[in-house]
Amino acid sequence: MLKTDLLEIxxxxxxxxxxxxxxDFCEISAEDNSFTDFIDRIAFTxxxxxxxxxxxxxxxxxxLLSKSLSFSAAxxxxxxxVPAELKKVFSAYVGNSSYTLPADTIMRVIGEKYxxxxxxxxxxxxxxxxxxxxDSSKTKVDESDEVYNYFALMICPVKxxxxxxxxxxxxxDITRSFVSRKLQPPVLGxxxxxxxDRAADDNTxxxxxxSEKERELVNALFGTFVxxxxxxxxxxxxxDVVVHSTDVVSDSFEAKESNVPTDYVEPSSNDIDKDIDxxxxxxxxxxxxDNALSSRRQQxxxxxxxxxxxxxxxxxxxxxxxxxxxxxxxxxxRFFIIPKDLLTDExxxxxxxx
Numbered sequence: 001m002l003k004t005d006l007l008e009i010x011x012x013x014x015x016x017x018x019x020x021x022x023x024d025f026c027e028i029s030a031e032d033n034s035f036t037d038f039i040d041r042i043a044f045t046x047x048x049x050x051x052x053x054x055x056x057x058x059x060x061x062x063x064l065l066s067k068s069l070s071f072s073a074a075x076x077x078x079x080x081x082v083p084a085e086l087k088k089v090f091s092a093y094v095g096n097s098s099y100t101l102p103a104d105t106i107m108r109v110i111g112e113k114y115x116x117x118x119x120x121x122x123x124x125x126x127x128x129x130x131x132x133x134x135d136s137s138k139t140k141v142d143e144s145d146e147v148y149n150y151f152a153l154m155i156c157p158v159k160x161x162x163x164x165x166x167x168x169x170x171x172x173d174i175t176r177s178f179v180s181r182k183l184q185p186p187v188l189g190x191x192x193x194x195x196x197d198r199a200a201d202d203n204t205x206x207x208x209x210x211s212e213k214e215r216e217l218v219n220a221l222f223g224t225f226v227x228x229x230x231x232x233x234x235x236x237x238x239x240d241v242v243v244h245s246t247d248v249v250s251d252s253f254e255a256k257e258s259n260v261p262t263d264y265v266e267p268s269s270n271d272i273d274k275d276i277d278x279x280x281x282x283x284x285x286x287x288x289x290d291n292a293l294s295s296r297r298q299q300x301x302x303x304x305x306x307x308x309x310x311x312x313x314x315x316x317x318x319x320x321x322x323x324x325x326x327x328x329x330x331x332x333x334r335f336f337i338i339p340k341d342l343l344t345d346e347x348x349x350x351x352x353x354x
Contacts, residue, residue, distance in 0.1 A: 001079050001194045001206045003071050009150075009195050012129060013066045015059050020050040022126040023061075024103035027158065028111055030119045038112045043119075045104060050125070065125060068154035068189025068208060075208045076215065076229050079194050080222040082205050090192045091202065094126065094149045106153070113220040115213055119158040121183055126151045131198055148200050153190040155214070156183040188214040 012018060029043040050058065071077050082090060089109060092101035107122045114120075130144030158181055166177035189208040194201040207226065209215045215226045320326050326337040340348065 001077075001191075001196055001204075005195045005198060006069060006071065006191075006206070008198070009129065009191070010066055010069065012127065013062045013152075015055070015062060018050070018058065018062045020125045020127045022103075022124075023048050023050045024107070024124040024126075025121060026104075026107050026111075027121050028114075028116075028119060030117055038108065042111075045107070047103065061123070061125075064156060064183065064186055065123075065152055065154055065189075068186035069152065069191055069206070070189075070208060073229055073232065075189075075210050076226045077206070077208045078218075078224075078226050079196075079201075079204045079206055080218060080224040080226070081203060082192070082222060086221065087202065090151070090205070094151050094192065096149060096193075096202065106151075110153070110155075110217070110221070114155070114217050116157075119181075120187075121156050121158055122153065123156065124151055124153050134198075146199065148195060150195070150200070151192055153188075153192075154186040155188040156186045158182070159184055187211060188217065 024045075024047045026045040027043040028038075028041050030041070050061070053061075069077075086109070088097070089101060089105060091097045092099055093103060093106055103124050103126075106124065110122060127150060129148040129150070131146045131148055132144050160179045160181050163177040163180050165174055167174050187210040190205060191207075192205040194204040194206045196204070205222070207218050207222075209218055209226050212228070215228065218224060218226050320337055320339075322339050323342075324339075325342070328335045328337060343351070
């Protein structure tokens with residue numbers, strides 16, 4: 001299943017466009033670990049119409065469903081081939097067979113193969129999509145002529161979270177509120193059949209697994225090993241030796257102090273002024289502009305025979321066609337370069353006379 005195909009289907013998982021035909025769910029409890037049979041661990045099962053739920057519930061469900069199916073680096077997305085027996089079960093639920101099958105069967109098949117011992121919920125969404133006809137530029141040109149019937153499944157762990165202190169108006173007191181059990185982000189997502197090249201592929205199922213337990217579940221169901229997501233290696237930054245500026249200043253200062261002779265006598269301001277004047281007298285070309293210019297003219301006169309600047313003309317290495325007209329854009333204007341051999345003498349004469 002390509003990323004573009006998944007994005008097209010995930011457009012259906014947005015409020016208020018989401019309109020699933022059915023919704024089934026169950027909770028697998030871990031309160032009593034003595035239960036070895038999957039049936040004994042089922043806390044409850046249920047079904048409902050998705051559109052009868054309030055707005056906040058709809059948004060919460062489709063948000064989790066959208067997260068369960070993705071190509072993110074944290075999961076392992078893969079198309080897996082569906083065995084013949086399991087294909088009969090899946091096709092019967094989505095309505096692609098002559099008989100129907102309740103969702104309990106699918107949830108039982110998956111729950112019996114799942115090795116998770118904690119509490120979790122399995123949620124099934126049954127839907128359909130009228131596939132619009134598009135041209136080669138991906139523009140919709142006609143109404144749908146094919147319907148894609150599918151189910152989307154997700155497994156979400158259930159964890160208890162402490163809500164904290166809460167004001168109780170009836171008791172006129174602030175007391176500790178009850179523990180809230182919440183669905184966590186999904187660890188497995190499943191879409192059957194795969195939506196491949198904008199069409200249903202009944203032979204494959206698209207799965208997204210998060211951890212090793214979910215990859216083992218896919219292997220148990222479909223007989224296909226799903227590789228773990230590749231972790232990106234973090235760049236290693238070499239540690240550079242940092243020298244504090246205070247250390248440099250102190251070291252250089254100590255070095256200068258060590259080079260100062262013991263019999264050193266600080267010069268007077270008059271001595272410093274005399275030294276500066278003597279230095280400036282030695283470089284008249286810098287302080288006397290007239291002398292500097294005359295010296296430059298004399299140098300130019302002596303080297304008149306030699307070019308003062310050499311212009312390097314680079315060879316034109318542009319490749320032009322010898323058997324057809326070449327169009328060029330120069331400063332926003334169109335020019336045509338026509339090989340001489342393509343023109344008759346009469347036409348060449350007319351062009352040169354322009």
